[in-house]
Amino acid sequence: MLVLSRKKGQAIVLQDQIELTILEIEGDTIKLGISAPKDVQIVRKELLTSVKETNKEAAGMPEDISNLFADIKKMSPKL
Structure with a gap:
């Protein structure tokens, strides 16, 4: 497993077509935006x-x- 640290507004791109963006961080919960085909x-x-x-x-x-x-x-x- 790859573990990365990201801050609000930062993103990760998978295979040049899927983008995961940290939208909000509140306590131990994050809102994650996903852009994909x-x-x-x-x-x-x-x-x-x-x-x-x-x-x-x-x-x-x-x-x-x-x-x-x-x-x-x-x-x-018949079987």
Whole structure:
């Protein structure tokens, strides 16, 4: 991980197309401005983590995989 110190108004550029600018510093919180092409997806990490966990829970892996195969064969006798 690269660690840089920046002051209000200073920026960091990634791959000549993404610019991160420190907009405001208040206590232990900063406001960060991000300029990037429209095709670059920008998501807060805690939101991404939450969605991944929700998807894992929704998928719900079966406890006994052999039962799953038996159920599939009952639904489609050609298997």
